[in-house]
Amino acid sequence: MAAPKTAIQPTRNEDYPQWYQEVIKAADLAETSPVRGCMVIKPWGYALWENIQHNLDARFKATGHKNAYFPLFIPLSYLQREADHVEGFAKECAVVTHHRLEPDADGKLQPAGKLEEPLIVRPTSETIIGEMFSRWIESYRDLPLLINQWANVVRWEMRTRMFLRTAEFLWQEGHTAHATEQEAVEETLQMLDIYKDFAENTMAMPVITGAKSEGERFPGAVDTYSIEAMMQDGKALQSGTSHFLGQNFSKAQDISFQNDKKEVEFAWTTSWGVSTRLIGSLIMTHADDDGMVIPPRLAPSHIVIIPITFKADDPDAILNYCHKLAADLGVINYHGRSITVEIDNRDIRGGEKTWGWVKKGIPIRLEVGPRDMASDSVFMARRDKGHKEKQGVDRAEFIQSVTVILDDMQQGLFDRALARREEATKTIDSKEDFYNHFEGEGTGFVYAHFCGDPALEDEIKTDLKVTLRCIPLVGHDEEGTCIFSGKPSKQRVLWAKSY
Amino acid sequence: MAAPKTAIQPTRNEDYPQWYQEVIKAADLAETSPVRGCMVIKPWGYALWENIQHNLDARFKATGHKNAYFPLFIPLSYLQREADHVEGFAKECAVVTHHRLEPDADGKLQPAGKLEEPLIVRPTSETIIGEMFSRWIESYRDLPLLINQWANVVRWEMRTRMFLRTAEFLWQEGHTAHATEQEAVEETLQMLDIYKDFAENTMAMPVITGAKSEGERFPGAVDTYSIEAMMQDGKALQSGTSHFLGQNFSKAQDISFQNDKKEVEFAWTTSWGVSTRLIGSLIMTHADDDGMVIPPRLAPSHIVIIPITFKADDPDAILNYCHKLAADLGVINYHGRSITVEIDNRDIRGGEKTWGWVKKGIPIRLEVGPRDMASDSVFMARRDKGHKEKQGVDRAEFIQSVTVILDDMQQGLFDRALARREEATKTIDSKEDFYNHFEGEGTGFVYAHFCGDPALEDEIKTDLKVTLRCIPLVGHDEEGTCIFSGKPSKQRVLWAKSY
Numbered sequence: 001m002a003a004p005k006t007a008i009q010p011t012r013n014e015d016y017p018q019w020y021q022e023v024i025k026a027a028d029l030a031e032t033s034p035v036r037g038c039m040v041i042k043p044w045g046y047a048l049w050e051n052i053q054h055n056l057d058a059r060f061k062a063t064g065h066k067n068a069y070f071p072l073f074i075p076l077s078y079l080q081r082e083a084d085h086v087e088g089f090a091k092e093c094a095v096v097t098h099h100r101l102e103p104d105a106d107g108k109l110q111p112a113g114k115l116e117e118p119l120i121v122r123p124t125s126e127t128i129i130g131e132m133f134s135r136w137i138e139s140y141r142d143l144p145l146l147i148n149q150w151a152n153v154v155r156w157e158m159r160t161r162m163f164l165r166t167a168e169f170l171w172q173e174g175h176t177a178h179a180t181e182q183e184a185v186e187e188t189l190q191m192l193d194i195y196k197d198f199a200e201n202t203m204a205m206p207v208i209t210g211a212k213s214e215g216e217r218f219p220g221a222v223d224t225y226s227i228e229a230m231m232q233d234g235k236a237l238q239s240g241t242s243h244f245l246g247q248n249f250s251k252a253q254d255i256s257f258q259n260d261k262k263e264v265e266f267a268w269t270t271s272w273g274v275s276t277r278l279i280g281s282l283i284m285t286h287a288d289d290d291g292m293v294i295p296p297r298l299a300p301s302h303i304v305i306i307p308i309t310f311k312a313d314d315p316d317a318i319l320n321y322c323h324k325l326a327a328d329l330g331v332i333n334y335h336g337r338s339i340t341v342e343i344d345n346r347d348i349r350g351g352e353k354t355w356g357w358v359k360k361g362i363p364i365r366l367e368v369g370p371r372d373m374a375s376d377s378v379f380m381a382r383r384d385k386g387h388k389e390k391q392g393v394d395r396a397e398f399i400q401s402v403t404v405i406l407d408d409m410q411q412g413l414f415d416r417a418l419a420r421r422e423e424a425t426k427t428i429d430s431k432e433d434f435y436n437h438f439e440g441e442g443t444g445f446v447y448a449h450f451c452g453d454p455a456l457e458d459e460i461k462t463d464l465k466v467t468l469r470c471i472p473l474v475g476h477d478e479e480g481t482c483i484f485s486g487k488p489s490k491q492r493v494l495w496a497k498s499y
Numbered sequence: 500m501a502a503p504k505t506a507i508q509p510t511r512n513e514d515y516p517q518w519y520q521e522v523i524k525a526a527d528l529a530e531t532s533p534v535r536g537c538m539v540i541k542p543w544g545y546a547l548w549e550n551i552q553h554n555l556d557a558r559f560k561a562t563g564h565k566n567a568y569f570p571l572f573i574p575l576s577y578l579q580r581e582a583d584h585v586e587g588f589a590k591e592c593a594v595v596t597h598h599r600l601e602p603d604a605d606g607k608l609q610p611a612g613k614l615e616e617p618l619i620v621r622p623t624s625e626t627i628i629g630e631m632f633s634r635w636i637e638s639y640r641d642l643p644l645l646i647n648q649w650a651n652v653v654r655w656e657m658r659t660r661m662f663l664r665t666a667e668f669l670w671q672e673g674h675t676a677h678a679t680e681q682e683a684v685e686e687t688l689q690m691l692d693i694y695k696d697f698a699e700n701t702m703a704m705p706v707i708t709g710a711k712s713e714g715e716r717f718p719g720a721v722d723t724y725s726i727e728a729m730m731q732d733g734k735a736l737q738s739g740t741s742h743f744l745g746q747n748f749s750k751a752q753d754i755s756f757q758n759d760k761k762e763v764e765f766a767w768t769t770s771w772g773v774s775t776r777l778i779g780s781l782i783m784t785h786a787d788d789d790g791m792v793i794p795p796r797l798a799p800s801h802i803v804i805i806p807i808t809f810k811a812d813d814p815d816a817i818l819n820y821c822h823k824l825a826a827d828l829g830v831i832n833y834h835g836r837s838i839t840v841e842i843d844n845r846d847i848r849g850g851e852k853t854w855g856w857v858k859k860g861i862p863i864r865l866e867v868g869p870r871d872m873a874s875d876s877v878f879m880a881r882r883d884k885g886h887k888e889k890q891g892v893d894r895a896e897f898i899q900s901v902t903v904i905l906d907d908m909q910q911g912l913f914d915r916a917l918a919r920r921e922e923a924t925k926t927i928d929s930k931e932d933f934y935n936h937f938e939g940e941g942t943g944f945v946y947a948h949f950c951g952d953p954a955l956e957d958e959i960k961t962d963l964k965v966t967l968r969c970i971p972l973v974g975h976d977e978e979g980t981c982i983f984s985g986k987p988s989k990q991r992v993l994w995a996k997s998y
Contacts, residue, residue, distance in 0.1 A: 033631070034577070035618065038570035040631055043646070046567050068545050071537035072620075072651055072667050073593070076600070076608060078533070086608070090600040094572070095610040096620065097596045099655040101575070101589040109575060109585070111594040111617050113655075118610050119534065121571075121595065121620070132532070132539055141846075147542070152571055152651065156598040156612075168571050346640075 006289035007359050016233045021162070023283055026359040027292035030162050037160040037167030041276070044360055047300030048279055049170060051337075053150065055202050055298075056172065056274070058336075059194050065146040065174060070128050072152075073119035078127040082252040085126065088219025092156040094121040094167075121154040126220065126245070126271055129175045130253035137177060137267060139258050144187070145177045153275075163280035164237075164499050171275035177255055177267040181246070184268035185223075188244040191272040192225045195240035203278070204295040204414040205229050205285045206421055207239065208445075208494055210470025215454050218271075222246035228469045228494065230421040231284035234443030236469045236496035239281045242272035280499075285417050292361030293383055295413050296406035301340040303329060303402075304357045305378075308350070308369035319345065321373045325366075325395065334403050358387055363409055364402075384409045421445065427492065431483045438464040438497070445469075445496050449489035451482035460484070460495075469494040505788035506858050515732045520661070522782055525858040526791035529661050536659040536666030540775070543859060546799030547778055548669060550836075552649065554701050554797075555671065555773070557835075558693050564645040564673060569627050571651075572618035577626040581751040584625065587718025591655040593620040593666075620653040625719065625744070625770055628674045629752035636676060636766060638757050643686070644676045652774075662779035663736075663998055670774035676754055676766040680745070683767035684722075687743040688972075690771040691724045694739035702777070703794040703913040704728050704784045705920055706738065707944075707993055709969025714953050717770075721745035727968045727993065729920040730783035733942030735968045735995035738780045741771035779998075784916050791860030792882055794912050795905035800839040802828060802901075803856045804877075807849070807868035818844060820872045824865075824894065833902050857886055862908055863901075883908045920944065926991065930982045937963040937996070944968075944995050948988035950981035959983070959994075968993040 008026055012019045024030055029045030041049065057067070073096060080086045096119040098111035122128065129147065137145060154168050174191060178184040192209055199207045207227035217224040221243040228236045250256065250266040259265050286293040296302055305322045309315035326341040333339075342362070344353055357365050367379040367390070378398055381390045382405070424444035428434045434448055450456075450468065461467055476492040507525055511518045523529055528544030540548065556566070572595060579585045595618040597610035621627065628646065636644060653667050673690060677683040691708055698706045706726040716723040720742040727735045749755065749765040758764050785792040795801055804821045808814035825840040832838075841861070843852055856864050866878040866889070877897055880889045881904070923943035927933045933947055949955075949967065960966055975991040 031631075033570050033627070034574060035570040035572045035627070038572060040570065041568040043565035043567050047565075049568075050566065066542035066546075067549065068542050069540040069548075069669065071532045071534040071539065072653065073534045073537060075533060080608065086600075090608060092599060094595045094618070095597040095600065096593045097610055098594040098617075100591060101585075101594065101619075109579065109589060111596055118597075119593070120600075128532070128534070132530075154571065170568065 007291050007355055008289050011289040012232060019289070020284060023287045023291055023359075024162055027287075027361055029279065029283075029292070032162065035167075037157060039162050039166050041170075044300060045279060048282070048294070048298060049276055051298045051300065052274075052278055053172075056194075056198055057150075059198065060148050060172075060174065063146075063190065063194070065148045065176075068147050068149060069151070070125050070132065070149060072122055074122050074125070074128050076118045076120060078131060079120055081127055081130075082220045082249055085220035085249075089120075089123045089155070092158070093123050094154045094156055095119070096121065122151070123153055123155045124271075124273075125149060125151070125153075125173055126175070126249055127253070130249050130255055130269070133175070133177050133267070133269075134253050134255045137255060137257050140179050140260055143177060143179045143257060143267065144183065146174075146187075147176065148172055148174045161280075163276055163283070166276075169276045171273050173271060173273040176270045177250070178269070179257065179259065179265070179267065181268050184246075184270050185244055188223070188225060188242045188270045188272070191270070192227065192240075192242040195227050195242065195272075195274060199227055199229065199239060200414065202295070202297045203282055203285070204297075204410055204417065205239070205281060206414065206418045208470060208472055209474070210472040210494060212241075212470060213452070213454070213457060213468045213493075215457055216468065218243045220245060220248050222248065225473075226470055228496075229281050229285060230417075230424060230445055230496070231281070231499070232420065233284075234424045234445075234497075236445065236494075236498040237277075237281045237284065238469070238498065239278055240272075240274040243270060245269040245271060286413055287361065290387060291359030293413065294361040294363060296363045296410050297335050299340070299361075299363050301342045301362055302334065302406060303339065303364045303366060304342045304344050304362050305366045305368060306344050306350075306353060306357075308367055308372075310350075312370045318368060318370065318373055319343075322368050325368070325378070325399075328399050329402060332399070332402060334406060339402060358383065363406060366398075382409060384412055429483060434483060434495075435464065438466045438495075443497050445494060447472075447476055447492040448483050448495060449480040449491075450493045451485045451487035451489055453482075453485060453487075456482075456484045465497055466495050467498055469496050469498060506790050506854055507788050510788040511731060518788070519783060522786045522790055522858075523661050526786075526860055528778065528782075528791070531661065534666075536656060538661050538665050540669075543799060544778060547781070547793070547797060548775055550797045550799065551701075551773075551777055552671075555693075555697055556647075556649075558697065559647050559671075559673065562645075562689065562693070564647045564675075567646050567648060568650070569624050569631065569648060571621055573621050573624070573627050575617045575619060577630060578619050580626055580629075581719045581748055584719035584748075588619075588622045588654070591657075592622050593653045593655055594618070595620065621650070622652055622654045623770075623772075624648065624650070624652075624672055625674065625748055626752070629748050629754055629768070632674070632676050632766070632768075633752050633754045636754060636756050639678050639759055642676060642678045642756060642766065643682065645673075645686075646675065647671055647673045660779075662775055662782070665775075668775045670772050672770060672772040675769045676749070677768070678756065678758065678764070678766065680767050683745075683769050684743055687722070687724060687741045687769045687771070690769070691726065691739075691741040694726050694741065694771075694773060698726055698728065698738060699913065701794070701796045702781055702784070703796075703909055703916065704738070704780060705913065705917045707969060707971055708973070709971040709993060711740075711969060712951070712953070712956060712967045712992075714956055715967065717742045719744060719747050721747065724972075725969055727995075728780050728784060729916075729923065729944055729995070730780070730998070731919065732783075733923045733944075733996070735944065735993075735997040736776075736780045736783065737968070737997065738777055739771075739773040742769060744768040744770060785912055786860065789886060790858030792912065793860040793862060795862045795909050796834050798839070798860075798862050800841045800861055801833065801905060802838065802863045802865060803841045803843050803861050804865045804867060805843050805849075805852060805856075807866055807871075809849075811869045817867060817869065817872055818842075821867050824867070824877070824898075827898055828901060831898070831901060833905060838901060857882065862905060865897075881908060883911050928982060933982060933994075934963065937965045937994075942996050944993060946971075946975055946991040946993060947982050948979040948990075949992045950984045950986035950988055952981075952984060952986075955981075955983050964996055965994050966997055968995050968997060
């Protein structure tokens with residue numbers, strides 16, 4: 001049997017959605033579970049999430065936020081307090097109605113102990129956290145209140161896809177309350193900036209920041225901002241959101257405070273979140289037809305060392321050499337973490353082993369055989385290069401340059417993703433061109449003038465499955481004429497098909 | 500109004516259960532939520548949990564375990580696969596029966612979209628993780644499989660108490676599968692040892708390790724081991740458990756593998772966990788009548804610096820001095836973390852501020868006023884000493900000795916807890932003495948010979964509310980005669996009233 005040309009079948013070009021599923025499987029990141037719409041996050045995928053958590057958590061703490069934990073369940077009456085909010089989540093939520101199981105006449109266990117009030121498994125925690133904020137906040141001295149929660153949430157989506165859209169997912173949700181509108185808006189934008197910086201500098205994923213149109217806002221928000229990334233199929237993926245909630249939730253939940261003039265005011269609140277969806281965007285930004293590609297700053301392990309012992313007179317000497325090398329690398333700090341090294345001495349075929357690590361996307365693969373050891377060198381392959389581009393490197397030199405190599409990969413991955421996005425981004429100045437561009441399989445990012453009419457936005461969505469991704473915060477701000485209505489437009493906005 | 504003698508009212512002697520609630524409130528660790536039996540873990544309490552997590556997580560990883568994440572929901576049919584297991588959890592579980600909300604005729608939202616099969620919010624994950632293990636394990640080469648999960652779980656307890664017993668709680672659950680019985684037993688005991696080491700060296704809480712009697716075992720386990728700590732009221736608190744599950748779950752869930760002789764065998768499995776209950780045991784081990792006392796190795800912050808500026812000519816100079824001191828302390832490593840310092844410059848009364856930190860249990864409080872700054876020194880108070888025992892210390896000397904001071908506190912807290920336990924531990928050799936000891940308000944640990952008869956164990960529980968806490972693994976192993984039945988006893992076992 002001839003070896004397949006690529007490790008992942010089908011390739012991106014052949015069948016992009018299937019390729020995505022196959023990468024997840026080949027890299028052992030996650031798999032579907034017996035529970036409808038819920039996935040199991042496997043160790044290699046969960047380690048990505050842990051690294052995302054550690055990195056973001058440090059950024060949240062450095063900006064004065066503190067972690068806390070609130071109940072999984074939300075009483076139905078709480079969800080109803082903000083009208084748009086309940087409307088947004090009622091159609092897809094898990095409802096707890098009973099608190100025990102009892103055998104029926106046939107001995108089959110049935111729900112029993114009906115609750116007086118149904119409980120909703122949190123789809124997000126504005127209402128329950130708002131209730132606690134209303135108890136905690138009395139005076140302007142209690143503000144700002146800056147809280148974050150790492151938690152699981154449930155949204156009963158009918159069509160699910162691993163990492164991108166699952167019934168249960170893991171996320172962080174920040175919730176803050178402020179004395180003034182300006183401070184709350186600044187917080188909203190600060191967190192958007194943190195998400196952008198994290199996406200670009202840690203995930204090596206370029207993003208566009210902007211405001212959502214009315215129809216795409218979070219239920220109950222005054223303004224929703226997002227970071228939008230382009231996947232390799234030219235579709236947009238919303239990868240993080242930050243909401244300015246105005247006084248909508250504080251009025252609905254009586255989050256009020258006495259100002260320094262002893263007058264009672266409602267607080268201004270925000271919320272912001274990213275989820276395990278980021279792992280979906282990471283895959284679709286960097287993975288290739290040989291599997292996962294992980295930017296070094298998020299890699300669960302940076303380097304795998306494969307001892308090549310089958311021709312060796314003294315296999316133990318090679319193994320010792322590898323362990324010594326791993327120990328030397330392990331004391332090197334790389335962006336706040338030690339360099340993490342795996343030694344893969346499993347008793348399986350060399351090709352299977354090598355391809356296993358390629359598919360997992362480990363940044364650097366080292367092979368050490370008798371001749372390498374004799375010349376005090378290693379054979380190195382970088383995951384961002386072709387898999388045949390191996391090179392012999394002096395051991396000491398490799399140790400000395402490893403952080404430079406990793407940073408070079410990190411930057412290279414960002415540059416590649418940015419070039420791909422720029423390549424697939426257009427400015428379009430007529431409705432006809434716009435429709436021609438997106439009709440059928442057309443994708444990519446398009447900047448076009450728009451008057452802001454929600455009815456037009458709906459029409460475009462129905463016609464082309466294209467949505468207004470965001471009103472960019474930076475650039476594209478020259479005034480013009482809406483290409484759909486001919487009315488005045490304040491700036492070009494970003495359009496794309498999306499996940 | 501005269502100042503109260505202690506910051507916490509009532510004191511431990513006056514009303515121990517109420518004292519516990521008041522400490523939690525005064526230290527701002529947690530509070531009850533509007534959701535029955537669920538608590539909100541506030542930032543100071545959650546930071547304790549984060550430190551517990553970081554410390555244990557490193558220990559789990561160092562012993563080869565990897566983190567993963569499994570679904571929140573368990574299909575009812577899965578829970579039923581192991582008979583004892585479902586029996587153990589059916590009476591207190593949250594049941595999801597619907598997946599959306601719809602308005603009824605009156606416009607009131609009601610559960611809708613009934614699920615074909617009810618889902619149980621996980622009370623523990625043996626069954627769902629077992630299902631995945633049965634898919635992942637094919638050959639002896641896949642073993643051992645060493646997985647841990649950090650997650651929330653729900654047990655619908657009717658009588659709840661913050662941290663000790665809540666409907667929802669946070670925990671970790673380790674789940675492992677092994678090729679041999681011996682290896683699984685060794686894993687069970689290894690994890691028990693890790694819990695003991697963590698309890699004693701990180702939490703400064705002495706514990707007894709041992710096996711549970713049949714009636715106290717985890718539903719479905721062959722053997723359950725626990726760490727048992729003594730609280731200040733002389734009652735035992737089970738603070739962590741490690742279960743040898745034999746082949747009960749692997750047979751119920753078909754977790755089988757091909758051994759190196761190509762024969763199919765069932766795997767041997769274990770599970771082990773600790774939860775936010777540890778924070779309850781931490782409070783009841785160390786807190787006093789002035790509030791929380793936190794062992795330095797778990798403290799969210801080690802030191803608070805309080806600038807005393809009200810009499811100062813140049814308040815900014817004092818504040819700068821404090822910031823410089825905080826920066827100097829912040830670069831010192833203490834057991835894997837940097838020394839964490841708070842500067843409390845809030846505009847509130849000095850007494851209120853000082854007592855706030857005493858009640859929160861921060862290990863070291865420093866005060867810096869004009870005279871201290873002039874003499875380049877600080878006023879130091881240790882939380883483990885009387886709150887009037889402040890002393891002036893040279894600044895440089897303090898910086899140099901801070902880790903020694905913290906370690907001295909850590910050891911002191913352990914020694915105090917151990918002495919308290921030894922003081923309240925007895926060996927009893929007759930049924931009459933045993934009953935006299937425990938009747939009414941009698942507490943403490945008692946070692947007594949026991950034949951192992953479950954009926955007798957039940958009788959003792961009914962008569963005295965005393966349970967067999969564990970059959971100790973170390974010491975107490977001389978043979979003798981059961982003080983209740985006169986039958987032979989292999990060793991003395993540990994009895995106590997408990998939480």
